[in-house]
Amino acid sequence: MTPLNRRRFSLFKANKRAFGALIVFGFLFVVSLFAEILANDKPLIIRYKGQTYFPMVHMYTDADFGGILPTEADYKDPFTRNEIETNGWMVMPPIAFSYDTINYDLKVASPAPPGRQNWLGTDDQARDILARLIYGLRASVLFGLALTFVSSLIGILMGAVQGYFGGKTDLILQRVIEIWGSLPQLFILIIIFSLFKPGFMTLLIVLMLFSWPALVSVVRAEFLRGRNMDYVKAAKVMGVSDFQIMLKHILPNACVSALTYIPFILSGAIVALTALDFLGFGLPPGEPSLGELVRQGKDNLQAPWIGLTAFAVLSVLLTCLIFIGEGVRDAFDPRKEIK
Numbered sequence: 001m002t003p004l005n006r007r008r009f010s011l012f013k014a015n016k017r018a019f020g021a022l023i024v025f026g027f028l029f030v031v032s033l034f035a036e037i038l039a040n041d042k043p044l045i046i047r048y049k050g051q052t053y054f055p056m057v058h059m060y061t062d063a064d065f066g067g068i069l070p071t072e073a074d075y076k077d078p079f080t081r082n083e084i085e086t087n088g089w090m091v092m093p094p095i096a097f098s099y100d101t102i103n104y105d106l107k108v109a110s111p112a113p114p115g116r117q118n119w120l121g122t123d124d125q126a127r128d129i130l131a132r133l134i135y136g137l138r139a140s141v142l143f144g145l146a147l148t149f150v151s152s153l154i155g156i157l158m159g160a161v162q163g164y165f166g167g168k169t170d171l172i173l174q175r176v177i178e179i180w181g182s183l184p185q186l187f188i189l190i191i192i193f194s195l196f197k198p199g200f201m202t203l204l205i206v207l208m209l210f211s212w213p214a215l216v217s218v219v220r221a222e223f224l225r226g227r228n229m230d231y232v233k234a235a236k237v238m239g240v241s242d243f244q245i246m247l248k249h250i251l252p253n254a255c256v257s258a259l260t261y262i263p264f265i266l267s268g269a270i271v272a273l274t275a276l277d278f279l280g281f282g283l284p285p286g287e288p289s290l291g292e293l294v295r296q297g298k299d300n301l302q303a304p305w306i307g308l309t310a311f312a313v314l315s316v317l318l319t320c321l322i323f324i325g326e327g328v329r330d331a332f333d334p335r336k337e338i339k
């Protein structure tokens with residue numbers, strides 16, 4: 001690690017709010033990556049009649065555990081559970097529900113309040129809220145990271161071309177961006193999603209069309225400034241190609257400025273997916289998402305635990321990203337001093 005990067009890391013670490021937000025966000029994201037292990041209606045491992053089974057990896061039928069049906073075994077069925085426990089043992093995840101598991105053993109009408117079975121209660125379809133929350137958090141963060149990565153690549157490329165070549169290229173592309181940015185994005189998204197089947201890749205491609213301009217102005221300004229530097233002029237005199245100058249000499253400096261915007265773009269991507277899911281134009285019906293959980297809270301005001309859970313998770317997630325963005329911005333500020 002170079003001295004400059006060590007200084008930036010020390011500045012970021014000195015910002016306790018940003019560093020703490022990074023730890024909280026990282027913990028939540030890492031936990032969500034193991035959603036299948038933490039929340040699942042299938043056992044992690046089964047030992048039955050001297051043989052070991054892994055239901056999360058391979059599908060086993062009811063007949064494999066003493067039944068007669070050729071369909072997949074229901075590990076919540078009393079007969080199956082008793083058969084396995086009589087002839088061996090099994091280890092269930094901490095949360096014995098997947099995101100689409102319906103709890104048929106509820107003593108009250110759904111949505112059921114928090115209890116021993118469902119720690120955060122159930123939604124109006126008797127599905128465990130905590131399980132859907134873990135899976136939905138993973139989907140939202142992974143979608144946000146993918147959208148941020150793709151849109152940042154396009155935005156950096158467009159800004160680099162505008163700033164380096166300038167002139168008519170800069171003028172034409174700038175007018176195109178201004179026209180594109182003035183379009184009513186929400187209405188266009190609704191029209192597109194009403195024509196195409198919603199899905200992860202469809203959402204990613206469509207939202208990418210409107211999110212890439214976020215970094216263009218920052219990168220453009222850095223390239224406009226960098227192309228007039230003496231080392232760039234010297235590289236041109238030596239016959240270095242424009243592509244190599246852009247890639248090796250100007251882009252590293254431009255990426256430093258662009259990096260400070262990444263956490264804010266990520267938070268915007270998560271909010272966009274949540275809003276579309278809330279409106280019913282996001283992920284396919286039944287898929288776990290934070291927006292669907294917010295809609296459940298709106299539709300079931302008599303079950304406040306749903307809305308409060310969605311509000312708490314979104315608040316913590318977005319607040320962490322904002323604090324991380326502020327910390328990164330301060331870390332790359334040359335005027336900041338370590339206190």
